[in-house]
Amino acid sequence: MATSAPIDDVPAGGGIIRLGQFLQLAGLVDSGGEAKEAIRSGDVTVNGDVDLRRGRQLQVGDVVEFAGRRARVSH
Template sequence: MANSAPIDDVSADGEVIRLGQFLQVAGLVDSGGEAKEAIRQGEVVVNGEVDLRRGRQLRAGDVVEFAGRRARVSD
């Protein structure tokens, strides 16, 4: 079943952004420590797949899901 949560577009200012940073910028987590733990626990989904790499580079169009919320990287 597809996720029906709305997607928030979050600007990365045309740059690549790392997954841990994006979780914070998008307001999906409150701190870097929370981002690190969520990723380590396998709770973060990128483009439909669990990703355990905090340093994963995201680009415009990538969709990140965590705790029932979704955010898309935009320019």
């Protein structure tokens, strides 16, 4: 499902970051508990696919979407 939401580039320190951490860093959620619940409920996509792994390692260029907002991992 394509979305027209703008993509915010969020620097992740140049390395790999986990999905749950990135949701917080990007301001898509307020807490680790909120990230865990959002991921568990299937409301988070990575590069357009639902991912249920809070510990999924993201890399530069990956796009995460939650609640109509999108953020891309950048350097």
